[in-house]
Amino acid sequence: MEQQYSPSGTVANRPVLTFHGDGGTYFGILFLNGLLTIITLGLYYPWAKAKKLQYLYSSTEMEGSRFAWSGTGNEMFKGFLKAMGIFLALIIAVNVLAYFRLPALGGLLYLAFLLLVVPVAIHGANRYHWSRTSWRGIRFGYRGDRNEFVKLFIKEMFLTLVTIGIYGSWAAINIRNYLLGNIRFGSGEFRYQGNGADYFFLNLKGYFVSILTLGIYSFWWQAEIFSYYIDNLRLVQDEKSFRLRSTATGGNFAGLLIVNALIFIFTLGIGYAWVQTRTVEFLLSHVEIEGDVELSELAQTEEEYRNATGEDMADMLDLSII
Amino acid sequence: MYKGAFYDHKVAKAIPVTVQIFTESLLLDYTREGVSAKKLQWLFTEITVQVSDRNFIRITSAGEEAGTLEVHDPVFVGTFLQTYRHTRGASLHELALRGGYKVGLISLIIVIGILLAGHFFILPWCADRIVDQLPRSFDKKDR
Numbered sequence: 144m145e146q147q148y149s150p151s152g153t154v155a156n157r158p159v160l161t162f163h164g165d166g167g168t169y170f171g172i173l174f175l176n177g178l179l180t181i182i183t184l185g186l187y188y189p190w191a192k193a194k195k196l197q198y199l200y201s202s203t204e205m206e207g208s209r210f211a212w213s214g215t216g217n218e219m220f221k222g223f224l225k226a227m228g229i230f231l232a233l234i235i236a237v238n239v240l241a242y243f244r245l246p247a248l249g250g251l252l253y254l255a256f257l258l259l260v261v262p263v264a265i266h267g268a269n270r271y272h273w274s275r276t277s278w279r280g281i282r283f284g285y286r287g288d289r290n291e292f293v294k295l296f297i298k299e300m301f302l303t304l305v306t307i308g309i310y311g312s313w314a315a316i317n318i319r320n321y322l323l324g325n326i327r328f329g330s331g332e333f334r335y336q337g338n339g340a341d342y343f344f345l346n347l348k349g350y351f352v353s354i355l356t357l358g359i360y361s362f363w364w365q366a367e368i369f370s371y372y373i374d375n376l377r378l379v380q381d382e383k384s385f386r387l388r389s390t391a392t393g394g395n396f397a398g399l400l401i402v403n404a405l406i407f408i409f410t411l412g413i414g415y416a417w418v419q420t421r422t423v424e425f426l427l428s429h430v431e432i433e434g435d436v437e438l439s440e441l442a443q444t445e446e447e448y449r450n451a452t453g454e455d456m457a458d459m460l461d462l463s464i465i
Numbered sequence: 466m467y468k469g470a471f472y473d474h475k476v477a478k479a480i481p482v483t484v485q486i487f488t489e490s491l492l493l494d495y496t497r498e499g500v501s502a503k504k505l506q507w508l509f510t511e512i513t514v515q516v517s518d519r520n521f522i523r524i525t526s527a528g529e530e531a532g533t534l535e536v537h538d539p540v541f542v543g544t545f546l547q548t549y550r551h552t553r554g555a556s557l558h559e560l561a562l563r564g565g566y567k568v569g570l571i572s573l574i575i576v577i578g579i580l581l582a583g584h585f586f587i588l589p590w591c592a593d594r595i596v597d598q599l600p601r602s603f604d605k606k607d608r
Contacts, residue, residue, distance in 0.1 A: 167566025174569040201517035280474040439478040
């Protein structure tokens, strides 16, 4: 870890994030995953996902140590069965209502279910995913309260609906503030201090300027969103903190996305593994961390959580949360 | 003897260790500040292994003295996996991690080969067999 003295005289640490994964190995993993998932008619999917995440996390290094993802296919398969049970119960209930000529009630039940199941899935996925992530044996964790989050989510979605989507930026940031603010890295706590208005105007500007420049500005828009996500994030431990900063520019994003598109098109999709590893490497190498937190002092505080139902429900609803 | 870092799952501080590989176990030897030298023996049956490439390996023990050993040494990775695999066997994914793109490419070629063989040889052969079984009157009925 690089160390410098800040103007106040305290030591400023600068841990660097490095990605060691390579497209070729990742291609091998994805290919085997795909093959085994097809052969087993989809049943292998939880194991495939575990292998993929294990590779991506254990290829990411910070201060000489790599991250670990210790979730297993067995855990996710059990979660998958539970999630399937919940969805099956809903389908049966909707069909029973339709049989008794109450399709409107069935529709309402379906909508209510979706409104309730999405925040529950997000909450569960965060609990499981972060609990299975560690660095030097120190677990991450998510300490959000399910009921509190469901209330927040329903309120934010209601306001977004009432304002015909305009409130969406505030909703996204409020949800982000809650989720990231409840993530722990051992005894370290993450803080996210986003502001809905800033995010709204950032996207408004990005949208109109992208149209005016025939899409060229979209790379700079992307860079601004990434920067907004990273720059407002802090890791706090006792009185010490780490600030994160994005160094990616619109030009960097243009280079990444254009080359990714070319790789994907000219390899007829086979190059997807290289596209993903290039993207992860790019994102990690453009995050600067600086502060006075001593990473070696982070202590174990988070418990293990092995229930993957939320993670599987989020997968079924196609919610890319993490 | 190989060098590695041991983490005790209590704090993120790295404790330098020397590691020895035996046929059915690992022996970790470490000294902490102010504490006398300590030895840990991890049986292969009590550990979980995560390999991400040829240069890095993470071994976790959930036993009485739980901890994680991380070694950045291709020689250790190779030697350990040879001994460990002897007792546990190697999975397809492990081959992919160690063989890099070659494993994926070989699998891809095999799959394409099977598909091509199916299309040009197996399916036509099956079709011929079925045609042989059909009564000739089938063709006449269509006319």
